[in-house]
Amino acid sequence: MPTGGPISGARTSVRIVVVGDRGTGKSSLPPPTPAAAAETFRQEVPPVLPPTRLPADYYPDNVPIVIIDTSSSLENRGRLAEELKRADAVVLTYACDQPSTLNRLSSFWLHELRRLEIKAPVIVAGCKLDRRTEEYNLSIEMVPLMQQFREIETCIECSAANMLQIQEVFYFAQKAVLHPTAPLFDQETQTLRPRCMRALKRIFVLCDHDMDGVLNDDELNEFQVKCFNAPLQPAEIVGVKRVVQEKLPEGVSEHGLTLTGFLFLHALFIEKGRIETTWTVLRKFGYSDELKLRDDYLSIPNKKAPDQSVELTSEAVEFLKGIFSTFDDDKDGVLRESELEDLFSTAPESPWNEAPYKDAVGRTPLRGISLSGFLSEWALMTSVDPARSIANLIYIGYHCNAASALHITRRRLVDRKKQQTERNVFQCFVFGPKSAGKSALLMSLSGRPFSENYVPTTTQQYIVNVVDRHMGNKKTLILREVPEDGVKKLLSNKESLASCDVAVFVYDSSSEYSFKGATELLSYVARQGEESGFGMPSLLIAAKNDLGSNPTVNQDSAKICLDMGIDAPIPVSVKERDLNDVFSRIVNAAEHPHLSVPETELGRSQKRYRQLVNRALMCISVGAAATFVGLAAYRAYAARKNASS
Structure with missing residues (x-):
């Protein structure tokens, strides 16, 4: 299966930072030294080269490269750290004729990259290969190093003097950025990573038009054209299936390539160093480097x-x-x-x-x-x-x-003016003091049994379920529990109440302390709603009704509801499963966004002030209109008088 022209995603350039000990040859690698640009070697090299740009057409991916040389001196460590944190890839150098510089990779440089939390892929480049005199097996040294430091993408040795594998150093660095291995393949187990397998499975399913669980020759060819802009010849299709079948018999059936074979094929591409093939497929189907669909999809x-x-x-x-x-x-x-x-x-x-x-x-x-x-x-x-x-x-x-x-949906502000809503999903914020029964109320919406074990809620939690209304009308209710100590943090964002269709304030009906805490929260939330313009219907829920309600609480709750203009508290007992149709009543409140919206004394004062201002403006407008009409009448009278005389 040919690779065609690989897609490099949305990157406009790749920034490669070259680091290493002094004297390892790092400044002989990047342009403008002719080593990488004009294919000749310059003997005199400045200590640190200025940033250099390789044009987009230098490598097949058509993405320009910016190469940053660095100094190894202690006084420039701050600048070095800054450059590394901006790097897309790091080329880490050692000198092939100086074994001590190779040891420094594991004893200092790779640990330093980790200390700085550099996440960019690393290319280890052995420079001055022409100066090595003894026989050397690169894999013996590098395999343990790559196993210890998984951030190393590739190891390569080169010679600027002999123009040996200089271009490959930056090609591998660019490739590690544009076609990273880590998201797709686990080098230790030599298998595709789970997220990569899931993405490829989705692609397989999308290409399996007849949904028979295999890609037949036509589907395989259509996939090839979509990804690589070139059809497969019949002999090539036979060759692909033969390669899979030889290694994995279940990868091919009599009807075509199975999902197992499709995944095996991509693992094989990666093992053979053709990871750009798999990335081309993934990007053609909209995937980002994180193997999620891009925003533009x-x-x-x-x-x-x-x-x-x-x-x-x-x-x-x-x-x-x-x-x-x-x-x-x-x-x-x-x-x-x-x-x-x-x-x-x-x-x-x-x-x-x-x-x-x-x-x-x-x-x-x-x-x-x-x-x-x-x-x-x-x-x-x-x-x-x-x-x-x-x-x-x-x-x-x-x-x-x-x-x-x-x-x-339509704005809730508009719903209030129209006194109705067209929403099918309502979000209800559940407030209340500790141990009031908030969590038990949420659990009852999900149908979970009551538990005597009290576990304080430390973070916001959600419960959602369908609530059956009259005549088969169903609405979805989302209960969002807000811990007592998280209310101020939530409401520090002035738009936090905008998503709330209805708020309920839960209290232990047997406890004056619990009731006081709930009503304080009610007043606080109501004020925030008035100030932000996102006021919402609110209900008091008298929980733990099985414990017996407190007479003082009953009296005070009736007064508060009357003062704030909201409905009387709803008594419930989750323990005895006496919910008093509470969820239907919450939905009913949300369906009537103009009712049961609490008013504080401050809110009423501001409302009266606005009414007075509006009346004053009305009087001024009427007076101005009367003056205008009178003036117009006088002018008409004067004009008639002058005409008659």
């Missing part, structure tokens, strides 16, 4: 205002329902862990193995996720991270553009 629609939200379209939801059915092998209505892993096997990793998605939905006793839970996870990911949502949709086979998958 995603085209995420942007919100124009912070109080807009992002939801999946009905088209995307139907696609997900089909995917769920496809990967539910035993058709039991749930995706088990193995089935879910298979579904995301063409993504860089399963997106739900980490917070906030890992525990966001309830699972069946066999760790299966239902269709409702599956769609709820997608709703959460779309709301919290639309870019990640659309990327994963594409990874698992969604072919349409982002605009057909994501819907930007």
Whole structure:
């Protein structure tokens, strides 16, 4: 399979920094010394060369190279560190006729690069090869060194005097940047890395048009043309399959190249030093150096205002329902862990193995996720991270553009004015003091059983589920628990409440202290909402109702709700599963964004002040209009009088 012209991604240049001990020949390597540019050797070389640029057409990748020479003196160590931190690749030199300089690579230079946290690939270059007098086996010295320091990409020896392998030094350095080995291949195990295998599997699936699990000759040829702009001849196709079959019989079936064979072929390319072939394929299908789809492949629609939200379209939801059915092998209505892993096997990793998605939905006793839970996870990911949502949709086979998958909702400010909302997914912030029952409320939405064990919440957590409304109307509710000591940090961002459709304030109904903490949070959050313009419906939830409510709390709560203009507290007992339809009532509050929006005394004062200002402006406007009309009438009268006389 020919490689064609490799694609180098979006890089406009490659910056290579040359370092090493004094006298190792590093300043004889880069241009403008003729060693690398005009293929002659200059005897007199300045201590440090100025930055030099090799043109784009110097190497096949058509990306220019900037070569930075450095000084080894102690007084220039600061400048050296600065240059290294800006390097795309490092050429580390030693002198072939001075064994002590080779030892210095492991005793000083490579450790120094690690101390400076240099992540650039390293090319070890042995200079002055023409001066070596004894026999020498490069691999004996270099294999242990490369095993100890995995950042070493290649080792090569050269001679500027004899023009031996000088151009190859910078070619390998450029290649290590444009076609890095580390993301694709584990040198220690000699196998493709998991993320590389997942990307190649997605490419295989995309090219397998008839979905029979193999690439037939036509599909293989179409793949070749797409990636390398040149078709394969019939004899070449036979040759490719023969190479695979000889090494891996299961890599080829009677119908064509299997996924196992496709992966083996790419591992073989890399082992043979043709890593640019695999990178060409990956980049043709939109992958970055991190083996994720590039931003230009995603085209995420942007919100124009912070109080807009992002939801999946009905088209995307139907696609997900089909995917769920496809990967539910035993058709039991749930995706088990193995089935879910298979579904995301063409993504860089399963997106739900980490917070906030890992525990966001309830699972069946066999760790299966239902269709409702599956769609709820997608709703959460779309709301919290639309870019990640659309990327994963594409990874698992969604072919349409982002605009057909994501819907930007109307501003909540507009919803308040219109006194209705068209949203299907609501995000609810859950506030409250410690031990008020916030986490238990979240767990009950996911269907998890009540636990007597109290575990303080230290970070924000999410729970999401579908809430059945009247007449089969279903909405998705996201509960976002905010720890008490994290409220001020959250609200330090003035737009933090923009994503909140409704806020609930949970307190232990048997504790005056807990109630006081909840109402203080209510007042604080309400003030922030008034100041930022992102006020939202708010509800008080009297949790732990099984412990018996405190009479003083009952009296004070009624007064506060009346003063702030919100609904009476909702009593619940998660322990006794007496939830009092709380989630439906939360959704109902979110569906009516103009109601139950708390008002503080400061907010009412500011509202009255604005009303007075508006009335004053109205009076001024009316007075000005009356004056204008009177003046116009007088002028008309004067004009008629002059005409009659």
